[in-house]
Structure formats: C-alpha cells, structure tokens
Amino acid sequence: MSPSRSSKPSRFRSSAALLAGTAVLAGAACSTMLQGNAVSVFDDPFKVAGMPATDGPTGLRPDAESPARDVTGTDGGDIDNLAASAVSDIEDYWATAYEDAFDERFKPVAELISWDANGFDGEFCGDTTYGLVNAGYCYADRTIGWDRGELLPSLQRAHGDIGVVMVLAHEYGHAVSRLSGLSGRDTPTLVAEQQADCFSGAYMRWVAEDSSQRFSLSTGEGLNNVLAGVISFRDPLLNEGDPDAGYDEHGSAFERVSAFQFGFTDGPSACSGIDLDEIGQRRGDLPVLLPEDQTGELPVTEDSARSIVDAMEILFEPQNPPALSFEPADADNCADARPSPPASFCPATNTIVVDLPALEEMGTQADPDDGTALAAGDNTAYSVLVSRYMLAIQHERGGVALNSAEAALRTACLTGVATVKMSEEVTTPDGDTIALTAGDVDEAVSGMLTNGLAASDVNGESVPSGFSRIDAFRVGVLGDADRCFTRFP
Template identity: 30%
Template sequence: MGATLGDRRRATVTALAVAAMTLVAVSLTGCSFLSGGSSDGGPDITELTQPDTSPPPVTPIRGGTGTPSDRLAADVVHDVEAYWHLRFPPEFGRRWIPLHAFHAVDPAKPNLPPECTRRPIDMNKQALYCPAMDVIIWDRLGLVPELRAKYGNGGVLLALAHEVGHAVQERIGIDVGTQIRERSRYPPILLEAMADCFAGVVVRASVNGELAHVRIEEKDLDRALSALLSFRDPVGFELGPNAHGDAFDRASAFLDGYQNGASRCAAMTAQNQLFTQRGFTTVQELLQSGNLPLDELLASMVPDTQAWFTALVSSRGRRWAAPPLRPDSGCSSSSAARQGPVRFCPDSGTLSASPATLGSVHSRGDYATGTLVASRYALAALAALGKPVRGPDAGRAAVCLAGAYTRSLLDRNTSGFGLSPGDVDEAVDELLNQDYAARDATGTPPADQGFQRVGAFREGTLGGAAKCGI
C-alpha cells in the first residue's frame, strides 16, 4: 500500500534485488507451460456439436509405484481427460485428441525427453504440460503428496486440471506457433489465466458429480482454491515471460471457468481480462514489501475512502458525508463488536476500529486491513442510500463495494492514495480465510464460503458499484 501515488517516484531497483526476486519466482511459480515444438498431430476439424459418447481414452501413465498419491493422480488425470473427451466436441466443434502420455516422475531421476525438462531439479514440486511431446508431467514424490496433505483431493485436481487446460489451448488452436506469432494477443499471463479457467470448469464438473472417480464437494472449494493460490507469483514480480499472475488474477480466472464455462475461457484476451499483478517501482516499496504501518495506513486511507463513498452516494442522488473512523468509540454495542476489528454502527451512523484486534489482521498485510475498512464504509453507504444493512445480501454488497473501491485505486494514475504490489493478494487472502468483511451490521457470520466472498469482491472489482445492486 502506498501513501500517495505522487510520492512513488520511479527509482532503479538494485540488480541484486531484481536477481533475488527472479530466484524466488523460479522456485515458486509452480505449474509451467514450456515453449518450443508442437504437439503430435493437430485437432480434428470434423465439426461435432454433440458429446462424444465413444469410450474415453485411457492415456498411459508412465512411472509411479501405486502409492495412494499415485492412484489419486491417475484418477485425476484420467477423469479430467474423460471430461474433455465428452465435453470438448459440443464446446468447440471438434473431437478431443487424446494426450500422448502422462508422466509421474521422481525429480531426482525423471528420465524424460530433453524437449520437456532442462534439468531434473526443474520438476521438484512442479507439474507441467510439455507441448513438444504432448504430455503432462508431475512430481509424484513432492508435489502430489504435499497438495493432497495440505489441500485435499481438490488441490490435486485443480493443479493437474490446470496443466490439462494447456492441452485444451493447443487443441483449440492456441499452439506454440500461434503464441509466437501473436505474442501481444496471447501473453504468458493470459495463457496461465486460461488454464486456470479451464481448471475451474473441471472442478465445477467434479462438484456436480460428473467425474467418475474424483468427487469434491462445494465445502471443499476454499481448500482447493488455496492450492491454486499457493502457486501465485511472488509479490512485486514483474509481468513477463514467466508470469502466472497474483492471487486475484488466478482466483478470478478460476471463478470465471467455474461460473461461466469453457467458452468463456476460450474467449479470454489480453484486452478483456483485468490483471492486477504489478512490479515494485521503488526501492522503498521493495524494502517494505508494499506495506505501511497500521497508523500510516489509516491516516492515508480513511480520508480517501470517505471521499470515494461520499461521491458514490452523491452519484445516486443522496446528500451524505461519510463519517470518520474513530478508535473504539461511538460504536460499542455487542452486535457492532461481532462485526470484527472494524465496525459500522447503524444506530448512530458512525464507524470505529479496535486497534488491538486490528493488529492481528494487519499482520497479514496492510490491505487486509484496508479491505475491512472499505467494507464497513460500504455498509455505511448502503445505509445512506436506504438499502438494507442486515442480512446476507448486505454482507455480499459490502464485499462487492469494497471491490469496486479497490478497482478505483487500481485505475488511479494521479497523485493520491494508491495500491502497492501485493495489496490485492492481501484482500483475496483476507476474504478467503476470514469472514469479517462479509458480516452485516448485526455481526452475523455469513453462510457464504471464502471462494464466494472472493467472487463478490471480484464482481465489484471488474464491474464497479453497479454490479453490487446499488
């Protein structure tokens, strides 16, 4: 979070800092899409508009010893390919071309074609689609067991479905040659977003019971989405040939596929997608990891938030001035306290914050705090507009409006309060893991899951306040 955009004078980040960030990026990017070569054979251009009812392919899996993690990975990739075998024809008017092979590898001795791996260690805790050989490869000893232990079966499904998503790209014509010829149309971060989107399509099919072996329930989606977000790019990582996206970019693409289907994924372009990933622009941002101390954040953000929500209410034909945010005063009812560290008191129309409890939120990043502040000002604005501030719809509207406010900060190119790299990630993390921002004026915890809260925030970020029902 930056105090003012005007203070963000462009500075040269030291070569040492850039090198350090690059090393971190290489170790944490996770899923990969290697360039070079082309897949065996092109898509069958025979027009098909109905599901393919022929038996699904059973693409061979090379490697593995039959451990529980090996069996889970095998079930996942066979289920995912069977899904595309069935659904690819009506979606894209072509038959699904079976993958050449799946490889479950030990990173110490992958024994893979040189077209797919440069060094054995490159596969450590990684999965990738290799277009040169048309194969999916994964680390069977590190990646799959770790995902399964931390995130459940849904984490493994999402990670491997992402890689098959790159194979889907090849089969709809976005092959390596197309990517090279149309680099500006298909930058790397867009290709990763499309694969995340196609993974969302498959995860929805699993939730709906459409996969033969791997079934996850909606209540498991927060853990699954956390697995995907664990592969986000490091904070401050520049957009470039290795960019995969920040937490918002990846969650947004996944939700697009989950909610809207495969045709939406295929229609993604660099022009119709919002990517929030940003690189550090000053040495100070780099040294602070883009975060301000709590008192500096509130001193800078609160006046800006007041002004934005006052203007929003005025644009809807109401006269109102957003109240100040006061520490532990004027809003002490039990229902207000249940809202969390930042509260809106509907009886008095005031806002208050508890610095003692807000500190634990702020330790997760300054815009985790900022998201709570924006959501409580959103409730105050809803009240000023005569909208309900109690009930689940009020909580969703508050989160959506916090997203709309965040978009205004992303779009800002003049002096004033602004965002730093990592801020939108902090908002996503807060919404995925905590429900304070979605609580209504009574402090009632919402029934929505984290991924649904992220979805509401995304609606406001992409569509503005009009998407929030006001």
C-alpha cells in the same frame, strides 16, 4: 507453470506453492456464516454459481473407478494411482465437453510420465528429472508428467486428493488449449496460463456437480481450499525495474482466481474469450509492479487508519460521513448491530469502531520469501476497514437491509469499487497520500477467502462460500456502486 512458447514442462514457482491454504482456512475465519433462506431476486447468495453451497466429502471416492491410463516410470504406489485416476477422470470430462465446446473430437494426451525428483534416472520433455519438483504438460510430445517423490505428496498433505487433481486439471488445460488452437507458439504465457486456469475450473464444476465417477468436491470448504491453491500460484510481487518484471508472467491471485471462476461458472466456452485484451480489461488500472525500493506496505496505525477513512470521504463524498472511534467498547454498546472486530460499523451512531491491535495483527505481512503463503499484508486489514465504510455508504443511501446475506455480498462488491478508486493517489486534508499498490488486491482477495470480514454484513456475518465472496468483490472491481446495488438489492 507452463510457458506457452516452450517445449519445456510447466514450472511451478515453488514446489510447495499450495501448502498454506489448509492451515489458514482451518482457523482464521473471524466472521460467522449466515443461515436461512436467500431473498435476492437476482442471485441466490447461498449458492455457488447456481449450485447449493454445501460441505461434504471432497477427494477420491471410496468406490472410485480404477484409472483408465497407464503411467510410464511409475513405482506402482498410491500417489501415482491417484494421479492416474485424476487424469483419467479429467479425460472422461473432456471426452464429451471438448466436442461440445469446439465441435471436434477430443484427442487424449499421448503419455503419462511419473518420476521421483530425488532419483537420477528419469527424463521428461527432454530434461533430466533429478531435482524437478514439478508437474507439467510437454508441448513437444503431448505428455503430462509429475514428480511423485516430493510435489504430489506435498499437495496431498496440504489439500487432500483434490489438491493433486487441481494441478493436473490445470496442466491438462494446457493440452486442451493447444489442441483446440486457442494457444500456440506465439501465445503469451499470461494468456496460456489463465486459459488453463479457466479450463481447470470447468472440470472442477463437473466434479462438484457429482458427475465424476472417481472424485467429489464440496462447494463449501472443499472449493474454498481449491481457491486457496489457485491464489498460492500468483506471480511473485516485483518492483519496477526488476529484471524479471514482465517475464514469464502468469497473473495475480485476483486474475487467476477470476479465470478459474469463469470456467467454473460458464464452462469451457468462457475460456475461449481469455486473451490479452480481455485480461487487460480485467486488469484495468490496477497496479502490477511496486515502485522501486518500496514494499507497498502502509503500517497499520491510528494515523493511517484515519487517512484511509479520510480518503473514503473524498472518494465517496457522503453527506454525513461516519465518525471514527478507536474504543472497542463503542461497538459493544451499539444499539442496532453486533461488533465485527477488528472493525465494526454502528448504524445507530453512524460510527466506525476500530480495535487497533486486532487490525494491526490482521495486517501482518506474509514473509515475501515464503512461496507457500497466501497473500497477506496491510490491505488484508484495510479492506476490512474500507468494508465498514461501505456499510456507512449503504446506510446513508437507505432502502437496503444491512443485516442480510445480500448486504454481505453488496459490501464485498462496494469494497471492490473502493479498491479500484484508490488506484489513483488520494491526498487527505492532513497531507497524507493514499494509493493502491501492487499486491493490495491479492491481499483483499485472500482475506475474502480466509476470514470473510470484508464480505460481511453489519454484524460481521458472511455467506458460506468463499467463491461467492470473491465473485462479489470482482463485480465491484469491474463495475461501480450502482452495479453493486443492482446485483445485490
């Protein structure tokens, strides 16, 4: 994506960076979704940033207005029409939102440029477009351009029309950030990228509110797929000492999704608050780089599962620590909760039950060379195991239901608290060392979106919105256990 100190166009890490989302979301959800009326006095778990969590149409409306912008270099095809419609719609939003946010008139970008990366006759931002499977905002001449030959069709196949819209909303976010003076030549890439993520979230909220004349976005599966795309644009996982470490840094999946959610929840004003200090506060002590010559992956075995549970006992010091069983039948025989494999908690016996083969399968690492994949690895599985321990913590504390929508989000929140606690090494009684490594938080966030089990109640039931699950997890990452019990009573 776009370096803020360059006049070059945005650079995607991979032309297919969004392609994993649809397939993963379609078939991997292991939790079931809670139905009924919410009872929380603080937040409605069946809403997304105050909006009802519903499924419905997502993409270009059948009766959409025609594009208001012309495109230089277009072949007149459907994909360029979609892109021009997207930019026209984004400008409809900013025509009002910009003046409200910055108290000055909005100035649209100068030109839209289309090319085919397989052709030899295009130019964008001073570069030839041959092989440029990309989209971007050019600071030098205030243009937005895209590859109609490879990139946009790939995005459309992965996420439908809204995948194309999301990428162009991000690129337009760079234009807004520069126009408003929030970013300039000396703005770090990390800040500029997350400001653009935030601005794209603000626009997407407008679409979800049914304010767009061209596009629709459901707050259920439609928004989940948008978030999957944001996660796919995370920085690659690097080791300490890697020559690329710290160069052209855009942010982790957790950071980028957070920035998007800030804009979606609170509008453009929230984006003005994103700077190095804010990002540093959000990042805290979470690791960014892997130790040299390490993958950060702890094999999913019985011994390592025991070590994780031992670490939780050290960190949370329950008076009556839960037992650990590797017999799935113990979950089937629980008197007051249904199984939630690969890890279940039975309040009646105060036991965490692990289906080890299923947990091992969930913790399979994504191909590190596959730039299209969501984050997946050991902590996709271990975050689920930790979440069952967090149910045991709630059970011991008492006074709260374990089988409600609030319990599901409270569990996600407490899992965030536990995740941060592991950012420092914990030595178990057996002498094993457990510690969070770079990439683990992104694996947890991806799991929150794709299967929801780390954000589920004692019966493995979650709320419909991946947005809400991730938001609850972030509350815990940035807070403490008391905050989780207060926000999700």
